[in-house]
Amino acid sequence: MKKYTFTEKKDTRSGFGAGMHVLGQQNPNVVALCADLVGSLKLEPFIKENPERFIQCGISEANMIGLSAGLTIGGKIPFATTFANFATGRVYDQIRQSVAYSNKNVKICASHAGLTLGEDGATHQILEDLGMMKMLPGMTVINPCDFNQTKAATIAIAEYEGPVYLRFGRPVIPVFTDPDQKFEIGKAWMVNEGTDVSIFATGHMVWEAIQAGEMLEAEGINAEIINIHTIKPLDEEAILKSVEKTGCVVTAEEHNRIGGLGDSVAQVLVKHKLAPQEYVAVNDSFGESGTPAQLLEKYGLTAKHIVEAAKRAIARK
């Protein structure tokens, strides 16, 4: 089994900021918009070098989405940025009509997604965003796993023509992927090959899955771990190939178990290859205040929970 190590911990939102910094220098059509959260989205380097290509929207997210749709009409590539809750649930109809249905080249970039936003509590901890966004026809939905992957994804979506939802977060987590990786939208990343159980993880849960893989190995269980950074379009081929080999599945996501990665994988299994599946996800509830680590523990989203789910899945084979 491949060992993953890290020398530093960083937040994925800083990966986004680093990606925007690069885009500011490379692509003159990229425009950044923000709804009064410039510091949280790590946009300072972009703004400093490209003040004319930054649009401060104030606390007006609906307007920000409409502005973004309008900017594409002049050939711009708008990156609309705010917290994930305000980037999705608050403006769902604006995204639906002005972006998705109108097929506009808008990049909705959302930080502070999920429980790991922490102390601000449930009002800000959106756990439904992946579901809402993936239900929109034509929307690409991406949830990268660490700083490097988020940076690479940010750069990649500017090259892709069409609406994108890019989700990232606040906590500092290990940086374990290649800093020079090329991000391929819709292509799952094989983290570790295995034979006993397929663990499909997204976002912050990928590192938890890697740790779970090591814990399982110590018990003689050989887990295959795949990073599903693109929820839509889903890499069905990679999923099926893995399940053909292992015969059972664990999905891990920092999201409500209804409507997220787990359900997307389940649809593939139901249609092509029936196999036991266990969900590691929030059990249809809101979150609460606490530290990220406390919340992941309380809501069942740690490596230990993935290990337990893997054993349950294997037992059901």
Next chain:
Amino acid sequence: MEIEQLEKVASQVRRDIVRMVHGCQSGHPGGSLGCTELLVALYFERLKLKEQDGKPVFDMNGTDEDLFFLSNGHISPVWYSVLARRGYFPVAELATFRKLDSRLQGHPTTHEHLEGIRIASGSLGQGLSVALGAAMAKKLNNDKGHVYVLMGDGEQQEGQVWEAAGFAPHHEVDNLIAFIDLNGQQIDGPTVKVMNNRDLGKKYEAFGWEVISIEEGNDMAAVLKGLYEAKSRLGHGRPILILLHTGMGFGVDFMMGSHKWHGVAPNDEQLAAALGQLEETLGDY
């Protein structure tokens, strides 16, 4: 184009509107009839449009031309008719309005690639934001074209409109002219009764807009004059709002001034009565 010619176009557009709505027994004739002078004046006289051999050429980005956005998408019949009569797509296609497999959806959309349309609208309150984005893109591109956007007066009850209203003067978006169709009616009744907007002009002024009123929004000369005046005030650091006073259902006597024809189609008899009041000037589709 001379005023008499523009009025002739308007008469034909009104015939198209009632025939389209009758043809599918659904749609919104009232607001469409009320905004006919505005859309004819814009597309046949005031908008700088890209043309080749006298016909408009549509490209999504609209570089170096003026752009029009319809925020209150339910008055699609007037827009479709004006776009077709202006040459964006075949006039015969008006017969497909709201029917299965049509590019003329109930509310405008880019989804079916209908020439002239750059954004979907229908869910209210979004068009001003989109128009502002397009206007800012023009500024970033050093494009001298202007952006026009029409909203309804009932639509002013949507919160997003006021997010955009606050944004535009702050960012000095002075290459944009917005209209509010002040027909005083919405689905559930007169706007003053349903949800009184009170002093819309003063509100926009307080937000930092320059506000112009066209009192006779169904008088072609008055509309042309108002558009000319508004355009002359562009480029001075402030967005422009035109309060366009219109009559809902204008041009068809039994549809005029009542919310009852907001979203109701005429029957055969009513269609005949309506067409009897509207001269066929350019040939029915």
